[in-house]
Amino acid sequence: MAPLVGLARCLVFLSLARDVVPVPSPQSIRSDLTILTHNDLYGNSSTRQAATIVLSARGSRSNAESGCKALQETLWDPADHTELDFLRYLEYENASDDIGHYWIRSRSNTGCRAITTLGKIKAIPCDTKLPALCSQSAPLGSTSSNNTGPAWQTTVRTGEATVVGYRDKLAFRFLGLKYASYPARFTYSAYQAPRGQVSALAYGPGCIQSSCTDASCSEQCLYLNIWTPHLPSNARSSKKAVMFWIHGGAFMSGFGSDTTFDGGSMASRGDVVVVTINYRLSTLGFLATSQSKSRGNYWLSDMVAALDWVQNHIQDFGGDKERVTIFGQSAGAASVRALLASPRAKGRFSRAIMQSCxxxxxxxxxxxxxxxxxxxxxIYAANGCTQQNEAGRLACLQKADPAKLVTGTTTYNFPVVDGTYLTSSELLLDGSGPSLDVALMTGVMRDDGAPFSSFSKSLNASQTLTDQGYDADDILGSDLFPVPQSGNATLDIFNLTARVATDAMFRCPTQSTGFSALKSKVFPVVYSYEIDRGFQLVSWSPNPRTCEAPKTAEDPLGDPNLPYWKCHSGELYYEFGTAIREGRQPRDQEDIPFSQYLLDTWTAFGRTKHPNPDLGFLQARGFTNTSAVVKKITPWKPTSARDLKLRVLDVRPRDEGFREVKQCEVLKLPMDYYLDSSHSADVK
Structure with a gap:
């Protein structure tokens, strides 16, 4: 365990022992707690900084003051702010039986005051029973600074545990929660309920991987993290939809603690509970043997265990276990696909989003x-495990250096048909498997494959395609993949191979998934999309500058209106609303509004099973940018087998038919690929 993580976990127990100011909980305050703010995703540069903690329980003004004091806050003073329209959400959500009046701070000699959801203030008898608005002075967290001090701490009681987390300006944060009893190496995990006093002030260690084998990573890595805008005081309190995120990384790398996926903005703006998880990676998560307890897919057992934890405890953190969306990108999307295929995961979620699967x-x-x-x-041989029988070789490998098991060329990182977690060679989309009561959204980045292509030293297109593993004769002979003629031969050939890689790796399989599922009626509804605007990660931008908007004298941060590749992972800052938090300044006036729109679309799907943000919701939140977009476009309709439409997500969203359909046929990935049983021969 990293020293800072250990220190944070020790500090919480010191705080729990305080006699003067105990750590508050919804139960001790006797009220639901909700953090309400506008959150336009501009961070500390926003002109709309108002935030409040809503105490929904009705009481006298004196009761309201006591509740705020327990949070080390005071009654909220609207005079400190000019933008009050975010209060309208209290009426939209029916947070109080007395819609419209909430205790606020009184000025000297003005008696007791309340404010309406329209921002009107009036005097109210002090013994009136009203809900209250408390100040929210917790600072906005950042990648370099998160204040977990006693002033911001909050406890949640769940099962036989008392969990201590903290809040920042946007949400209550509970980090590093152990969700499973740690199994022996190469065996399956199982959900474990938390017990006793649990610190959730710092991320748990990540799962061992090649980029992280020091004290910040461990084999004991089965932790999840929660961001929530709402903490209930009892089982009858309202609950929020849950967004359960699974990170990518080719099943070889990644962390639930990656700050790209910080859930504060999604939870706050989307009015949802966000969960991220660690799961075992590389050989430690995937080694498949003939031994009954070690048949592979340990990573998938981790995800099922985490979903079990959510089913048992998320309601105590404000989440609705009946409205869980599993969503992930790249290998995270492949994980979503495997969970859809797994009989062990059935019934644990009702929505799924596969991004760039x-x-x-x-x-x-x-x-x-x-x-x-x-x-x-x-793998046995590389680790000196040469015993005559596999049980002996496996016992040897269980003692091997874990860092060696996840590095080098001798590793394993693929799902297998183990007979328990995966019982078929794929998600069955041909009608031979069960129908799934899960709403599905699936799509790609426009140039998803560009990072997986490479610049070639050869100026011969046929040779370059062959070197990158493609059938050059079929591709070039089809006349459907012409080589661009810009005058820069190296870039022109890269343009070709990036297009082929996008189709072969992402677009064609994704479109066939949607078509096949609809043809066989596997899902009740499928929404298809393609994203035509990208904001590449600081931490991962292969083939440098191809995935970046070109920089000009007028636009030194890049001009998104000029041609560039919209690459794999280019949607992540947008959907989580973390671009500014991660140090990326907006390149133009559209970057943050597009992030607002994409986040609002993803969370609308999580809340309602369709990705059209409700205008009433948007207007109540004061989300004028997304409202303006929604008013200008037709509603995003589900794809049908007879009308293969996808929503192109850009500054101006629009509908188009499925793309590159003829090209997919050339690549032997036609629309009916997953309906044709012969494709199973592709399994190697």
């Missing part, structure tokens, strides 16, 4: 344990 073996097609044997044997 790769096709092919390991991501959409699962080999058998026998087909993984050669790789398993190579």
């Amino acid at each position: 790769p096709g092919g073996t390991g991501y959409s097609l699962y080999p058998s344990i026998a087909e993984a044997t050669n790789k398993t044997n190579a």
Whole structure:
């Protein structure tokens, strides 16, 4: 465990022992607690900084003051702010039976005052029973600074545990919650209920991977994190939809604590509860053997255990266990696909979003344990485990250096058909499997494959395609993939291979998934999209500058209106609303409004099973930018097998038909790919 993590966990127990100011909870205050703010995603540069903590329980003005004091706050003073329209959400949500009046701070000699949801203030008898608005003085967290001190701490009681988290300006944060009893290496995890006093002030260690094998990573890494705008005081309190995020990283890397996925903005602006998780990676998460307790898919057992934790406890953090959306990108999307295919995950979620889900073996097609044997044997040999029987070799590997098991060329990182967590070689979309009562949204970035192509030293298009593993004769002979003629031959050939990679790896498998699922009626509804605007991650931008908007003298941060590739992972800052938090300044006047729109769209799907933000919700929150977009466009309709429409997500969203359909046929990935049983031969 990293020293800072250990220090944070020790500090919480000191705070729990304080006699003067105990850590408050909704139960001790006897009221639901809700953090309400506008949150336009501009961070500390926003002109709309008003925030309040809503105490929904009705009481006298004296009761309201006591409740705020327990939070180390005072009654809220609207005179400190000019923008009050965010209060309208209190009426929209029916947070109080007495819609419209909330205790606020009184000025000297003015008696007791209340404010309406329209911002009107009037004198009220002090013994009137009203809900209250408290000040919210917790600072906005950042990647470099998060104040977890006693003033901001809050406890949640769940099961037999008391969990201590903290708040920042946007949300209550509970980090590093252990969700499973840690299993022996190469065995399956299972949900474990929290018990006793639990610190949730700092992220738990990440799962061991090649980029992180020091004290900040561990084999004991099964932790989840929660961001919530709302803490209930009892079981009858209202609950929020849950967004359960699964990180990508080719099943080899990644963290639930990656600040790209900080859930504060999504929870605050989207009015949802956000959960992120760690899960075991590389050989430690995937090694498949013939031994009954070690048949692979330990990573998938981790996800099921985390979903079980959510089903048992998320209601105490304000979440609705009946409205859980699993969503992920890249290998995270492949994880969503595997959870949809897994009988062990059934009933634990009702919505799913697959973002840039790769096709092919390991991501959409699962080999058998026998087909993984050669790789398993190579791992044994690389670690000196040469015993005659597999039980002996496995026992040897269980003692091997974990850092060696996740690095180098001799690793394993693919799902397998283990017979329990995965019982078929794929998510069955041909009608032979069960229908799933799960709303599905799926799509890609416009140039998803560009980071997985490469600049070639050859100026011969045929040779370059062959070197990158494609059938050059079919591709070039089709006349459907012309080589651009810009005068820069190297860039022109990259343009070709990036297009082929996007189609082959992402677009064609994704579109076939949607078409096949609809044809076979696997899901009740499917929404298809493609994103035509990208904001590449600081931490991952392959083939430098191809995925970045070109910089000009007029636009030194980049001009998104000029041509550039909209690459894999280019939507993540937008959907989580973390661009500014991660140090990316807006390149133009559209970057943050587009982030607002994408976040609002994703969370609308989580709340309602369709991705059209409700105008009433938007107007109540004061989200004028997204409201303006929604008013100008037609509603996003589900895709149908007879009308293969996708929503193009850009500054001006629009509908188009599925893209590159003829090109997908050339690549032998036609619309009916997942309906044709012969594709199972692609499993290697």
